[in-house]
Amino acid sequence: MDGQRPALIKPGFFSIDAPADRRRNEFDFHNEALLFHQQPVDFVFFGDSITHWWDLATFFGRSGQTIVNRGIGGDTTEQARRRFAADVLQLKPRYVVMMIGINNTWALDTFLPSDRLTPQEICQQVTSDVEVMVQAALEQGIQPILCSLLPTCMDRYARNCERNELVIIINKRFQAIAEQTNCLYVDYHSRMTDADGITLRKELADDGLHPHVLGYQLMATVLRDTLSAHDISLGTSS
Template sequence: MKSIVLIFALMLVSCASSISVNEPASIVPVDRAEKEWWMPRHEEKLRLKEQMGKVDLVFLGDSITHYWETKGQQVWQQYYAKHNALNIGFSADRTEHVLWRLQNGEVANIDPKLLVLMIGTNNTGQRQDAPKDTALGIKKIIESLETQLPNTKVLLLAIFPRGATVDDPLRKINDDINLIIKEFDDGERVHYLDINHIFLDEKGNLSKSVMKDLLHPNEDQYQVWAEAIEPRLTSLMAENE
């Protein structure tokens, strides 16, 4: 009897070890249904996508993208409304939440020219995931997009800086993620763009006049962000005419 119990225990340990090694949380799709607003927002985006009919541009990410609807609303109207743009940024999402949303219809039945992707800072801030694990989650997102949106180019943005200085531990994690994901640029379908310098001073410091909480761009910075990506965004969309 003892030997059977021991064997069973070893099997459980082996299984748990296999899951932790082979499947970091960053790549296992999961929803956030425990948040009262999250699933209704997902369902709202599904309805909006269908109502729009034609979607030429998509922004996909977390709260920084979500806030185009509040802080960046006027800039969005100026730059992106003309492109039949869809915002599917969800506050506090990590890579695994984006994977779930992609598996559950958020880009189904559309054929955009371009998708702008930035995700990962919540993997850093909420769990301090290893950079390689967050980067793997981003890679899985890109692979999902390639399957579901084979004609769509991806503008992959470097994760924005956070923390006041270059020595901030969370800043360092994001920087290390960016070093990995920049290699996802294949020059054809996926195009990496790092605009982080526009938010920093000459010493790499991040001011509260730029990001009050040292994480989310202030309202005026959405104009700065739009201006910084506009040349690349415009050229990539034109290539997909």
């Protein structure tokens, strides 16, 4: 056997039914491989299902850059914060592209009133967790790229309008965090809203939440253009 296994940060498992556990073994194996081979990482994309389902190799493929996807469907900011050291910091990427927080907003709609949170409580939860992760990345010399949450268009949820208003408030806080920490902010939201400035354009997602290929294509363009304005290159579409 050549070499020794690297010391590996593992966040462990969260609970019997935590979304963050669904890819834990996969990520631990892949993280170990990157560390074992001392593979320099250019970008880690970190987030929930919108990151998880983004086919990064297709959208950013022919660049020679190492681009790692560490999205987990259903992830909240609390779970993301607990796995950030394992899935971002120990990989030492040059950049981390962060988009996380929409799953926290389901606390507006929970079946049991006792489990519900106010928009103000959710905003505080999301932004405080994200700020911790941004600071942790900066302390390790990793450049955070903080991305806006996307609007939604889910009429089946009675509080969808309230959710979209909350998303705007959270995004303003994200932008303030980016300005205060001198990291980059990527505004997907304004390019993906309908004429009302709050609702997701219906032609960008089948379920009103997760972008399909046209939504991701627009996001890729916005992300590339934002980074290019700061002399950062991110792949080329294949």
